[in-house]
Amino acid sequence: MHDPAAIPVMIIDDEPHLRITAGQTLELAGYTPEPYASAEEALEQLPPDFPGVVVSDIRMPGMDGMALLREVRLRDPDLPVILITGHGDISTAVEAMREGAWDFLEKPFAGERLVEVVRRGIEKRRLSLENRALKAELEAQQSAPGPRLVGRTPAIQRLASMVQRISQVDADVLLFGETGAGKDLVARAIHERSPRAGHPFVAINCGAVPESTIESELFGHEKGAFTGAVERRIGKFEHASGGTVFLDEIESMPLSLQVKLLRVLQERSVERLGANVPIPLDIRVIAATKVDLKAAAEAGQFREDLYYRLNVVTLPIPPLRERREDIPLLFQHFAVVAANRSGLEAPPLDAAGISALLAHDWPGNVRELRNLAERYVLLGSAFGYRLDALLEGAESEAGELALPQQVELFEKSLIDQALARHRGRVSEVSEQLGLPRKTLYDKLRKYGLKAEDYRQSAEP
Missing domain, CATH: 3.40.50.2300 (Response regulator)
Structure with missing residues (x-):
């Protein structure tokens, strides 16, 4: 208050x-x-x-x-x-x-x-x-190039640093993370920060394309190549020339097609169905998976040679529960995006809201958090802007953390929010939180928070 x-x-x-x-x-x-x-x-x-x-x-x-x-x-x-x-x-x-x-x-x-x-x-x-x-x-x-990886925790800062470094190297990348963790955003961030940014970013969900059509989708076909092929079709790989192909849920790709994908990655060329002329490709491939591809290869569910070809650079994406301190900041980010899109206001979080966010286990990761933020903006008034009600009684598994850890996490998040709100002005933060300045400084040291970081982030 x-x-x-x-x-x-x-x-x-x-x-x-x-x-x-x-x-x-x-x-x-x-x-x-x-x-x-x-x-x-x-x-x-x-x-x-x-x-x-x-x-x-x-x-x-x-x-x-x-x-x-x-x-x-x-x-x-x-x-x-x-x-x-x-x-x-x-x-x-x-x-x-x-x-x-x-x-x-x-x-x-x-x-x-x-x-x-x-x-x-x-x-x-x-x-x-x-x-x-x-x-x-x-x-x-939004003024920065490409999608921004929002967060202040060491895990997300390391990921952002790796994305920046990898984007400048023209190598294929394998992203590993749970469903909803943000693999598609990371793929776009790599593309938009790379020299390929002015060329197409072609995303393909390997688990959503029917097996009967996925080969034609990826490689294209010539007229008459099969029944129903009434005209030539340019495949996704060919369309992405100069840019990036993002293969999401790569573990769902049929084994028969994995052989052809391996050849494309090795030779950087593609042949349309019904044609014998290879078409050179200038592409970067980013693949994403939610399973352990090495274990899948050992179990015979994924080609081992394709796994090793994709595994040149692997980026693990942390689940939301492993970077809980970023949750309030991410939630506010998504709420503002939703508010801008809908023309409504995004009420700021109060202490009870932050507590509800930190208590939830987020099995759907960032995607679940974004959906909650959108419901908060669009429907929140009907629930008195109570996040615990909007979460629909989802059971919390934050009990896995000891009580002192939960208290510290909550306290650090409140201080982080106050520092961001007051642009690093310690006197105002001290007044808002009702803490003596010496106590506040002690807590800043304890949690590794620096007021000057919040002042710098407020500069144009």
Whole structure:
């Protein structure tokens, strides 16, 4: 929770007694009142990303409340403006709401009513600013070449470093990871960071293409090569010339076809069905599997020679449960993507939400987390934005971790979230978490967190 005392509330009114009365009421409620006698004076002091709300009378000499509302909305349409109207002036209140006012107060109003309207406006402002920060981070990520591997854990940082190195070497790659771990994203990241980025990326799910057509899909065919071949077809390998072929679920490829794939990899050429002329290929092949191909080869379920040909460079992709500290960051990333796509807001995580995310075992890995984030954005309001309800009572296996480990993981995640939210400003993190600065610094050392890393990540 944010400390109300750190949140300013602009009070704009040409009547001194109203500024004083409203200011005292808000101060007693824990907010920091900022009184101004005119709209012009207040606008001069209004900073970008003002964290509070604006409360203004409508009837004022010079710039009135409606003109102030329009100017504020031009500067920041997400900043809540609460207007004070005269008794019975319903038409003005309706006009104010139509112009985009957050709410209005009718004179005379009770102090409790003022505090409640301000409280709701500040909560709305907090959500808007946090969502804005997430969007800015997402845009920064998208400006980098290729898909970004989101995460701060050593496992994902090692993977990102290996992806960057391998992308510059024109070698075939084998990706190994559980279903939903992100093998397709890693394959695209390698392609987009490589010199082949301007050429096709052709993805083929070997387990989804019928065995009767997969050979034609991969290698193509000539007209009349078989019944139904009424015209020439360019295969996936040939179409990918200059680019990358991604063979997902390579373990599902029929053994008979594995022989031909081995020949393609060795000779870098392909023959269409019904033709005898080899077509040279300029491609990189990235294969992905969720099973141990060496064990499958030993069991006679996969060709051993093809396994060794693919195993030049192998990248293991860690499952989500082995990098739990990345889960809240990944969830927010996917929520912002979903919010941008749907035009909705992505409410930031609270402590209960982070706890629910860390407690789940994620058998579906990153794919399951992304689906949950999309449900959170689209359906979350119906469940009160409770992630435990959205998880539909899925049984947690986080009990495999000892209680002290679970507590430390949760604590580290909360500190990580606060550092990211406040761009590494330790004083603000200390205030938000209610920790003395020395205690916070001790915990930063304990968890290997550095405030300067979060300040650097916020730079353009």
